[in-house]
Amino acid sequence: MAHALLINNLHKVYGNGFEALKGISLQVEAGDFFALLGPNGAGKSTAIGVICSLVKKTSGQVKIFGIDIDKDFSAAKCELGIVPQEFNFNQFEKVRDILLVQAGYYGLPRSLAEERADKYLKQLGLWDKRDTPARMLSGGMKRRLMIARALVHEPRLLILDEPTAGVDIELRRSMWSFLRDINAAGTTIILTTHYLEEAESLCRNIAIIDSGKIVKNTSVDSLLKTLNLETFVLDLREPLEVSPTIENFSLRLIDSQHLEVDVTKGQLLSDVFSRLLQEGVEVLSMRNKTNRLEELFVSLTGSGAGENDEI
Amino acid sequence: MKFDAQWIAFITILRKEVRRFTRIWVQTLLPPAITMALYFVIFGTLIGSRIGTMGGFSYMEFVVPGLIMMSVLTNSYSNVVSSFYGAKFQGSVDEVLVSPTPNYIILLGYVLGGVTRGLIVGTIVTLLSLFFTDLQVHNVAITVAIVVLTAMVFALAGFINAVYANSFDDISIVPTFILTPLTYLGGVFYSISLLPEFWQGVSQLNPVLYMVNVFRYGMLGVSDVDVGFAFAGVIVCIVALFSYSLYLLESGKRLRN
Incomplete structure (x- = not known):
């Protein structure tokens, strides 16, 4: 079975000459719950940006479930759901409309889009807010909205960039529970976080990135044994x-x-x-x-x- | 992405765009109606009655096609520039950029959204003009074709402006310093035959002149320019602007790092 994510010798040099990624290689097995850790500016967000097409790589190879993004990025994107660090939805749109629009971008027919939107709004506790403009939501609700949006096309690989930043403990625990459930149901999850307790609690495997290089890539258990x-x-x-x-x-x-x-x-x-x-x-x-x-x-x-x- | 999925993505963008400008109709549909009604009253009725005829028509008859076209092109432009820049500013443009939607579908969706607003505003202004004059349509096909093509040109220009814009100030610079002068000097209010020969030549460099005159030809049957040449020019503009917009999306300039 193909890896959920395969990164091979990925380089990214920005226009100002800054080398954000210095040839990272990474493999994430299908079904894994994987943590990508690193200090600020280590290259985590750049790597995610390359995977989801928001950052153009300088060189290297990225495959999502065996699909090379250089050969068929469109097909690769269908397998991928992204929850970015910053709130990046239209603040004036209603919550349900945001999910329906996202589903439309993935070519889901309207009836299926409505079914999926309602399903994830209920699962993430946003059903009562479905007709509320997104700007009226609390911070925690906005985080959950971004997760629902990333899942509406039911990707096999979900990447979450610091999903629980600024979220209170109770909500963080409920989000962990939700992520564990969807991982158990077969979705591969890659998580970046600053809460190391979160990585230790949720993830089976871990990569630590620093200054554009992977400095450790192993299982959480093996790492702790060291x-x-x-x-x-x-x-x-x-x-x-x-x-x-x-x-x-x-x-x-x-x-x-x-x-x-x-x-x-x-x-x-x-x-x-x-x-x-x-x-x-x-x-x-x-x-x-x-x-x-x-x-x-x-x-x-x-x-x-x-x-x-x-x- | 298969064709039916692309179609769904296109309709999604178009529906989102229409929902946006209809949700804020007080900002998007009402102001041009009020502005044009004032133009009709002041330039058509009050001042126009003292001007007499122009091109063989009353001034009101002459100015109405120009004002309709002016409202169409400004609204097509402003819809795309404000919507796409707004999406860029909020980051919500990433939603579509990370999706499998092809770039040409993204472009078509936004452009058709702008064209739709331009046509709706054009229709509102046309209906308003009926309170001031009896409209005639000399050639329906030419009238409809030029208004749609013009709306496309300006929607595409608005898209390019939005891609390059770094602030909300940047999306008002082009309308204020380029679009408005081109429109006012583009034969909306007068026939260029009134100008000295040198300024007639200068006016012929203004693309808006061709669009307004072809539209006026469609309605009244008179034009200061060659209709076939004007159509060819507008189509060339669309092809050039579409290609450049697509290049901007493909290259990721100002959109992807």
């Missing part, structure tokens, strides 16, 4: 004045109620608890100091990111 050190914050039952000492573990007292402990790869967290208990220190609860993926992300896209990691 973590050498995690820091946990322990919430103590009784206050302490001095940090206890445990052999082979680094402990720091943040304040009288909170203790920080570094656990390296291969060490057992249970050892920390049992030895603290021996010292008479009881732990009420525990949390990760930082998001695990976030630490990796910073290390991969920081100044230390190595050229050798590039695939």
Whole structure:
């Protein structure tokens, strides 16, 4: 089966000489839930722009479900749905009309377009707003409208460029649930996000792009296994004045109620608890100091990111 | 994209365009009606009655075809320029650019939207003129053909203006500094035979002169220019502007990075 997305040695040099993509290669399997991460200006949006035809590539190859965009972009576009970062619908159009117009651009007959529009408006909780001009919607509703619009022609590949930016936690969780459902139903999803928790929670595979290069492309699980050190914050039952000492573990007292402990790869967290208990220190609860993926992300896209990691 | 899908895409754009200008009819359809009614009252009735005849017709009869044509071409132009630039400004133009709709369908959709508004406004102005004069139509085919072709020329010009525009100021520069002078000096209000020979020659460089005169020929049977030559010129303009507009879409200039 063809890859949902295949990018081979993609270059993009803008008119001002800025090289946004320096020969990236990427494969996304059909049915995958894939995260494309990178700091601002890394080249994520340029890559998406090339895939959806809004940016002209300088060189390289892009295939969507085996269809080369240089040979039949029209057919490739039929397989693709795009949810851009910025709201880019006509603010004066009614919500349902926006979906019907989009369906029309893909050649869907009116009756089918109406059926699909109504289906996705209901699924995304916009049915009551169907006759409301888009400018009257809340930010979260506008995000959902863009997802509904991208799905109205039922693409096999959906690319979402930071879909939950500025969305409150409750709505973000409901959008995650919706995306999981459509992925389970067979839609391949590529997601760019700044919320690394989002990528860790939703995605099976991940690529990290930095300065126009892919610096990591692997599964989320494999990536997390490369973590050498995690820091946990322990919430103590009784206050302490001095940090206890445990052999082979680094402990720091943040304040009288909170203790920080570094656990390296291969060490057992249970050892920390049992030895603290021996010292008479009881732990009420525990949390990760930082998001695990976030630490990796910073290390991969920081100044230390190595050229050798590039695939 | 198969033909039937392309047809659906074309109808979608056209329907969207018509819905846009009918939704804001107070801004799009009413003003030309009021403006032209004032022209009819002032230039036709009040001043025209003192001018006497022009080209063998009363001034009102002479000026009506020119005013109808003026409303058609300005509205065809302004519909496309404001709609397409508005889509660019809001980013909603990306909706159609990322879709499989071919560029020529996008262009045809917007252009026919502009032509439709031009023709609707032209019809409104024509009906209004009936309150001031008895209209006659010398040649229906020529009248209809030139008004449709002229609307196409200006809709295409509006599209090109919209592609190049970087701000809302840019979409008013061409109508103000180019379109209005060409229209006013294009034989709408007078026959160029009234001008000295040198200015008659200069006027013949104005494309609007040919469009207005052919339309006037269709209605009254008189023209300052050769009708066949004028038709050929208008068709050449359409082919050139259509080709250039398509080139802009294909190359992605000002639309795609």
